Amino acid sequence: MAGLATAFGSGAMTNTIGEIEDAKAILVIGSNTTENHPVIGYRIKRAVKKGAKLIVADPRYIELCDYADSYLQLKPGTNIALLNALAHVIIKEGLADEAFIKDRTENFAALKATVEKYTPEYAAEITGVPAEEIVKAARLYAEAEVASIFYTMGITQHTTGTNNVLAVANLAMLTGNMGKPSGGVNPLRGQNNVQGACDMGALPNVFTGYQKVTDDAARAKFAKAWGVELAGKDGLTVTDMLDAAGSKDVRAMYIMGENPYLSDPDSTHVQQCMGSLDFLVVQDMFMTETAEFADVVLPAVSWAEKEGTFVNTERRVQKVNPALKPRGNAKADWQILTQLATKLGFDWEYDCAEDIFKEIAALTPSYAGVTYDRLGVMGIHWPCPDEVHPGTPILHVDKFSRGLGHFSAVEHQDPAEVPDEQYPFILTTGRILYHYHTGTMTRRSEGLKQIHNEELMELNPLDAQALGVEECDTVKVSSRRGSVKSRLKVTDRVPPGVVFMTFHFKETAANILTNSESCPTAKIPELKVCAVNVEKA
Amino acid sequence: MTKVNITLNGQAVQVESGKTVLEAAQAVGIDIPTFCHDPELSKAGACRMCVVEVAGARNLPASCTTPVTEGMVIETESDRVINARKSILKLTWAGHPQDCLTCEKTGSCKLQDYSYRYDVDGSPYKGEVKEIPLDDTNPFFFRDLNKCILCGKCVRKCHEVNGAGAIDFMYRGFGTKVTTAFDDAIEESSCVFCGMCVDICPVGALTPKQGLNQGRAWEADKVLTTCPYCGSGCTFYLHVRDDKIVGVTPNFEGPMDGHLCVKGRFGWDFVDSPDRLKTPLIKKDGEFVEATWEEAMDLIASKFEGVRAQFGADAIAGLSSARTTNEENYLFQKLLRSMGTNNVDHCARL
Numbered sequence: 001m002a003g004l005a006t007a008f009g010s011g012a013m014t015n016t017i018g019e020i021e022d023a024k025a026i027l028v029i030g031s032n033t034t035e036n037h038p039v040i041g042y043r044i045k046r047a048v049k050k051g052a053k054l055i056v057a058d059p060r061y062i063e064l065c066d067y068a069d070s071y072l073q074l075k076p077g078t079n080i081a082l083l084n085a086l087a088h089v090i091i092k093e094g095l096a097d098e099a100f101i102k103d104r105t106e107n108f109a110a111l112k113a114t115v116e117k118y119t120p121e122y123a124a125e126i127t128g129v130p131a132e133e134i135v136k137a138a139r140l141y142a143e144a145e146v147a148s149i150f151y152t153m154g155i156t157q158h159t160t161g162t163n164n165v166l167a168v169a170n171l172a173m174l175t176g177n178m179g180k181p182s183g184g185v186n187p188l189r190g191q192n193n194v195q196g197a198c199d200m201g202a203l204p205n206v207f208t209g210y211q212k213v214t215d216d217a218a219r220a221k222f223a224k225a226w227g228v229e230l231a232g233k234d235g236l237t238v239t240d241m242l243d244a245a246g247s248k249d250v251r252a253m254y255i256m257g258e259n260p261y262l263s264d265p266d267s268t269h270v271q272q273c274m275g276s277l278d279f280l281v282v283q284d285m286f287m288t289e290t291a292e293f294a295d296v297v298l299p300a301v302s303w304a305e306k307e308g309t310f311v312n313t314e315r316r317v318q319k320v321n322p323a324l325k326p327r328g329n330a331k332a333d334w335q336i337l338t339q340l341a342t343k344l345g346f347d348w349e350y351d352c353a354e355d356i357f358k359e360i361a362a363l364t365p366s367y368a369g370v371t372y373d374r375l376g377v378m379g380i381h382w383p384c385p386d387e388v389h390p391g392t393p394i395l396h397v398d399k400f401s402r403g404l405g406h407f408s409a410v411e412h413q414d415p416a417e418v419p420d421e422q423y424p425f426i427l428t429t430g431r432i433l434y435h436y437h438t439g440t441m442t443r444r445s446e447g448l449k450q451i452h453n454e455e456l457m458e459l460n461p462l463d464a465q466a467l468g469v470e471e472c473d474t475v476k477v478s479s480r481r482g483s484v485k486s487r488l489k490v491t492d493r494v495p496p497g498v499v500f501m502t503f504h505f506k507e508t509a510a511n512i513l514t515n516s517e518s519c520p521t522a523k524i525p526e527l528k529v530c531a532v533n534v535e536k537a
Numbered sequence: 538m539t540k541v542n543i544t545l546n547g548q549a550v551q552v553e554s555g556k557t558v559l560e561a562a563q564a565v566g567i568d569i570p571t572f573c574h575d576p577e578l579s580k581a582g583a584c585r586m587c588v589v590e591v592a593g594a595r596n597l598p599a600s601c602t603t604p605v606t607e608g609m610v611i612e613t614e615s616d617r618v619i620n621a622r623k624s625i626l627k628l629t630w631a632g633h634p635q636d637c638l639t640c641e642k643t644g645s646c647k648l649q650d651y652s653y654r655y656d657v658d659g660s661p662y663k664g665e666v667k668e669i670p671l672d673d674t675n676p677f678f679f680r681d682l683n684k685c686i687l688c689g690k691c692v693r694k695c696h697e698v699n700g701a702g703a704i705d706f707m708y709r710g711f712g713t714k715v716t717t718a719f720d721d722a723i724e725e726s727s728c729v730f731c732g733m734c735v736d737i738c739p740v741g742a743l744t745p746k747q748g749l750n751q752g753r754a755w756e757a758d759k760v761l762t763t764c765p766y767c768g769s770g771c772t773f774y775l776h777v778r779d780d781k782i783v784g785v786t787p788n789f790e791g792p793m794d795g796h797l798c799v800k801g802r803f804g805w806d807f808v809d810s811p812d813r814l815k816t817p818l819i820k821k822d823g824e825f826v827e828a829t830w831e832e833a834m835d836l837i838a839s840k841f842e843g844v845r846a847q848f849g850a851d852a853i854a855g856l857s858s859a860r861t862t863n864e865e866n867y868l869f870q871k872l873l874r875s876m877g878t879n880n881v882d883h884c885a886r887l
Contacts, residue, residue, distance in 0.1 A: 038798030189768030235879030257858030308862025312770020328815020
């Protein structure tokens with residue numbers, strides 16, 4: 001998000017899902033779309049059937065590779081080298097959109113100078129992708145009348161995450177694929193309301209609608225509306241928060257609907273940090289692994305028992321409606337928060353979710369025109385500045401949110417951990433179709449459990465042969481931070497030297513292994529690359 | 538776009554050229570029955586239920602595949618048309634089990650609905666009857682191929698929308714059935730259990746296992762909501778009866794055109810998992826003890842106030858949630874910030 005905000009002035013998906021199938025070329029990089037965003041995967045496959053050229057860049061041979069005109073099997077953690085090489089070819093072959101660059105962007109000279117050395121041959125050495133495949137992909141993307149890019153955590157969960165995003169944004173601006181239907185740069189958000197949580201200011205540096213806490217005017221506005229004094233310094237990010245708990249700088253934590261013990265990197269460290277807290281409150285539907293550490297556990301209702309709104313990955317605000325009565329004494333999170341705020345002496349009066357939404361709209365320019373009544377069946381894409389505004393499906397149409405699009409010159413940098421003699425494999429993590437995040441919900445769904453209920457770490461057949469292991473065998477996987485046992489799926493979906501695990505299964509908690517080294521700007525940990533050893537258990 | 542003038546059941550109508558007779562009729566609210574038609578799928582013209590009478594034409598053309606032409610005069614419910622539809626229904630019933638009393642599809646079955654509409658009570662024809670064993674091996678839906686009317690919508694949905702291409706027609710003539718490659722179990726195929734075939738099956742050939750025998754379609758309240766899993770934001774209807782979810786149906790009018798995946802379509806039963814937390818818990822001597830809301834809130838407020846007084850507001854931190862609503866995220870950051878700290882984040886980074 002930090003990357004797109006730098007390049008364009010807004011960190012959200014620029015185009016909509018409905019436009020996908022009319023793209024003429026699609027680059028999917030670091031997104032296993034058909035498993036993590038299945039309905040978006042359907043659209044991409046349909047676009048291919050309608051004639052779009054598909055380029056897939058991923059260390060694993062994911063399902064979309066079957067549909068790809070070009071498959072770039074890069075080594076984990078080498079995205080910038082690949083993206084810079086694509087830019088290199090586009091510039092060298094005269095495929096750049098010079099009018100767009102001149103009229104709508106700045107700092108092109110810096111990009112041009114930096115990508116000069118990223119010849120396809122040079123990038124091939126770093127990425128392992130054949131030089132001719134890079135040239136082919138660059139042409140497919142740049143020669144298309146309109147091309148879109150889709151990415152997810154395969155781009156962001158690296159120590160170079162922000163620079164990876166900047167390199168993606170460079171490509172789209174270089175080819176003029178911004179601000180038009182079926183184009184753009186489209187980060188697919190992984191959770192039902194991760195876009196909304198960001199929009200609502202559940203971030204250490206911004207209030208709602210990305211109004212900065214360091215901005216005096218914004219702070220004064222919220223202080224007045226809320227009747228409180230507000231701190232003007234950025235707060236801690238999730239990873240820093242846990243470190244601060246470990247060092248006793250943070251003494252009390254309130255965790256609502258998250259399970260960092262399984263979802264955050266380096267679980268052993270997370271556990272130590274949470275154990276150091278003087279007081280922990282966890283609010284959840286279930287006794288999660290994190291809740292076990294709590295001093296107080298508050299029962300929250302499920303989504304089916306409450307009213308509110310979610311914002312999907314394409315910035316579409318949609319209604320959530322109550323279908324069931326709250327179970328037991330559980331309450332909606334908003335009711336619990338209101339009750340606690342009142343107990344703490346704050347003057348909060350909300351009788352229903354809509355009361356809260358009205359306050360949000362009043363304080364958030366990009367939501368100012370959104371009301372429950374207007375959401376209907378289709379929802380509304382923000383920004384929606386007033387009550388007659390139809391919403392904004394495509395961002396940056398005539399100008400970028402920041403004015404001119406900004407090219408950034410970024411260089412390849414190795415991941416924080418690279419394989420060595422002791423830890424010769426790269427572990428990369430993600431999700432599978434049948435489960436979701438830490439499995440709190442999906443592992444309590446009978447059908448999903450029946451179809452898939454254990455970790456099956458992916459290992460290349462050549463590696464399996466060398467290690468003397470077979471499909472379904474149990475192996476011990478170790479990193480510098482710990483070890484877990486996992487059963488195996490022997491498959492050439494992963495290249496030799498790379499193994500893949502999910503983080504769905506607490507019995508095989510992959511995040512015991514992962515590295516908490518983070519991107520210095522976005523503070524996103526490098527969950528996509530760490531060095532591990534694999535041995536027969 | 539050029540327009541053509543046609544006459545539909547005596548009514549003069551202007552239609553965009555290139556539209557089919559079926560689309561033209563639907564646009565003016567005339568309901569033509571169909572089994573094999575779906576607006577987002579290729580046109581099969583297979584079931585013949587949608588035949589209409591066109592002045593000057595020798596046969597009754599299928600309205601789903603017949604484009605409108607200038608001056609066309611169409612009757613959608615003439616005697617000839619109704620007789621043809623009755624014949625189709627009678628022929629269909631010749632091989633179809635007559636177990637509507639217990640069939641899960643009763644109330645949302647097109648074969649039933651059209652039989653009622655055209656007063657067809659079974660078949661005068663004595664034909665062979667299929668005896669294919671009920672397939673219940675996958676966790677999500679039943680496949681009763683004896684009830685399949687071979688409309689092929691599931692096949693087209695699987696190929697054209699999902700892309701999985703797990704099923705197709707196999708064998709010929711009376712032996713024709715819709716199945717996987719080599720007639721293997723569905724879970725051995727490329728099926729990803731999106732359930733979109735189940736949702737468009739017009740009869741009881743494909744029915745979800747969830748909600749079995751828990752009420753007829755008309756008995757459930759249908760609540761439109763947004764899926765709680767990934768960020769695609771599919772919307773669907775929760776079917777609710779006696780305060781229990783008994784099923785999900787897609788929102789075909791919504792932004793995702795009714796497309797769903799296995800998690801949204803079938804993965805909602807965690808809601809009534811026996812593991813649900815139903816009361817506040819306070820840890821005492823390492824064990825969780827049930828508490829009232831009042832006790833829990835008093836304890837939290839006093840602890841937060843104590844930490845703030847002793848160590849400052851920045852000794853408090855909160856993780857909000859990408860799983861909860863906007864309203865809740867808003868209140869969460871408002872609460873933390875009102876206490877004097879910006880230490881608020883959530884798992885967008887994970």
